[in-house]
Amino acid sequence: MSARLVLLGGALMLGLWVAGCDDGKTVQPPTDGGTTLDSGADAGDSGTVDAGDGGGGKSDFACNVPRQEGCAAGQDCLYTDLADGGTGSQCFAGACDVVRQDCPSGQRCTYVGLDGGSTERQCVAAGTATEGAPCLLANSPPGQTYDTCAAGLYCKDESQADGGAAFFCRKLCHATSDCGSGECNTVLRLPGTRELPLVCGPASARCDPFAQDCESPLGCYPASNGPVCAGQGTLAEGAACEFSNQCSPGSTCVMTNGHGTCRTLCRTAGGSPGCANGATCRAINNNSGVGACAP
Template sequence: MRAWLAVLTGTLFLVLGTPGCSDDNPHGPNGGADAGGPGHPDGGTSSEDGGTGSDFACNVARQEGCATGDSCLFADLSEGRTGSQCFAGACDAVRQNCPTGQRCTYVSSGGVTERRCVEGGTVAEGGRCTLAPTDAGLEFDTCAAGLFCKDEPQGDGGTAFSCRRLCHATPQCGGSTECNTVLRLPGTSELPLLCGPRSPPCDAFAQGCTAPLSCYPSSSGPVCAGRGTKEAGDTCDFSNQCVPGSTCVNSGQGLRCRPLCRPNGTPACATGTCRPLNDNPGVGACVP
């Protein structure tokens, strides 16, 4: 389990647009300028919904844009980019469409990780879990169907492993969690999502989060998340890769950090135009 890496962030891909645009905007999410980071929690307008760029080929939250039987998932692309793609697989780890008595989970063998139907695990959500190698050389965890065994840092500096719910969107999580944790698994370019704690809300301009967190836009409004170091104009995948007071948007030049602004207010843009962020009233980003 040591290679499972979670990117813990409540900052998600959001559409920048003009007031009054609907979720069914024909340009699609990512058609304007989008704040970066996988996992839109409510299936609304976000970059995983598809878009004009080839990096986002399908809608993760709504599971749209793929052939029957394929799953739409975030993906590691070439040159360090993140997007969404349609993946064929034996099953879907969220829908759990295996035969009765089996579950769909990520299975590793010979350096390759893929979704397979295997025997059901017994550990419930939140319970401690382990890998369970089999005589056939397969490795998968001991969690029950729909869950995945993830490492969790402990207060004493150690690490524990517990079962977390797999998700495509926040409605598949419990009331106190949202679909906001990205897994990078060895042996696959798929980036499945897990339910994680909801991020604290905040004021994107007051920056009142408790250190070392800062405030970034998300699809549920500004939230506190780990702060980044990328400056305006730097390439990015997640909003909180950018320095506080900025966000990750796509304005036709790929995903880049851009300063936050208030549409028709202060702070205004030193250069460029302030475009409003959907789901973040009163918050925009400066785009060329």
């Protein structure tokens, strides 16, 4: 249940995801799945862009984590580390879902450490520690290790002002809509599993995508509720992408027909910067004054 927050400042997924290499570390995942062109009611292009959950044609992302789409019954869509060092999503079979909490009455679904070093989702006795309350390892049956948190929560360590660490119950999530406050933006790295579950964390820092005023090495990118600071990518204009911050700062991932392309940011209503080479500045939903240059 050890975890450490590596500040990426946003929940935008990127192929070069900065992650800890040791068991139990915590990083921040996607806020959204990129920027999607809205087809409009008339089946034509409405001229707006949606910085929502998107989805793309890249095989690294086999399913949609926030929407829990693309998997068969009995499977969950979760983020995972890929063999090439990147991050993607895959369908994982498991005994239960840690967000839906579909265990029998009196039990909860959580990640359980097993003898031999593996970790699995299992139904176990529900704990009593509430969200935000201190937690510790439960008096669990032989061969099992889990914490004292109530259903839907996980015991996560957090750095303290004195340089030490303390453990608190944090809410497990698939998407920010699962969080009562904050955002679904922290990944737990647990020993003995390829699954990367998410918990709710503090809201990402807001920023100006034109001023790029985030603290280095973060960049400012459009997200579902306005621009936020996030770990920055390096993909150039026109490169294929899946999430907004795979692209270089000053650009975003625009999804059309299931395929993403890095496009330069622009100010709407004829502001500066504008678009070059005949491209049109199309407004990004929920990102006031911010658009993307699209053909």
